[in-house]
Amino acid sequence: MSSTIPPEIREVMDAVHYRPAVSIIVPFEPKMGLKAELSHSLKIAADKAERELMQNYPGEMSVLVMEKLRAILKNLNFNTHKKSIAIYVSPVFEKVLYLDIAVEEKIIVDESFEIRDLVYSKKQLHKYLVLLMDGKESRIYLGNSSSFVNIVSNISEVDAYVNELPERVSNFSDMSSRREIIMDKFLHHIDDGLDIILNAYQLPLFVLGPERMVGHFKNITKHKAAVIEYIYGNYEACTLSELKAILEPHIADWKTVIQADLLNRMEEAMDNKKLAVGMHNVWREAMHNKGRLLVVEKDYMYAAEHGSNEDKIYKINEPYNKFSYIKDAVDDVIEKILETGGDVEFVDKDVLKKYGHIALIQHY
Known part of the structure; x- marks a missing residue:
């Protein structure tokens, strides 16, 4: 919105x-x-x-x-x-x-x-990204409720890395090691290419491919927070409609997909020390215009009163001071986040229980 x-x-x-x-x-x-x-x-x-x-x-x-x-x-x-x-x-x-x-x-x-x-009342569009890998190349798709299209990317085919290695050798163990090195370089390049894609789209990501390759990618990727699910299989020959059908059961419960994506993004923000949790901390950072994404449980409300400074509030105590009374601090924070260019997402009750029912991802 x-x-x-x-x-x-x-x-x-x-x-x-x-x-x-x-x-x-x-x-x-x-x-x-x-x-x-x-x-x-x-x-x-x-x-x-x-x-x-x-x-x-x-x-x-x-x-x-x-x-x-x-x-x-x-x-x-x-x-x-x-x-x-x-x-x-x-x-x-x-x-x-x-x-x-x-x-x-x-x-x-x-x-x-x-x-x-x-x-x-925001209409939730079922938009997501798909990274498809096989032994030769990788492709990225953008899916939504009505379409499934290939996104042009700069991710090279695996053959591009063959000539970077020393001359071929006949020893089997050396050949096996060579293949591992090629795959490792290939997967790191795929992961680097995701930087631009994920910055542009900021959507949940599904990773599809052979179990061994996807497992290796899972270990090396720096984009774990974006990945909702790893789906194992050989899908390189699938048509667009077949790929969309494969994804259907994984996106059927869209609310679960979105909530998993939000929790992943919150964990990443916490690792970067850019996550405020609990009403008091969220209020403080929001008043300092630091909010990028507010995540809050539906129907969570917080009656409060203003402290000595704009960035401080206290849980209401009866009787309260009518001049400092805040009917619902959550609504005030939502308003502030939207005014300063941020966004707001709601999740189910107790999904954010360990975060104090409300969390704010800050700009970084």
């Missing part, structure tokens, strides 16, 4: 909180679909919101909110080139946001618009 919070989103976040309020976040690409179909989808979303409103907040205020919502739906801009729309309505405030991010439908009936609502 966009890494900066636009003024119009800031306006919604700072609006007076007044129940009941409705937030509707849905895909909205008029150039890709018929106006009638989009209008029908929005009507269904509005009907869902109305049912929940009437169930939880029966009375005049809910009627007022629905009148305002239906008026908004009648006046939407169908000439926009945006990808999604977020509508916020309360008894005292309303706003329509046309967004550049792909989202999944979300309807929230609550007292306010929270920044995590937009992050939750």
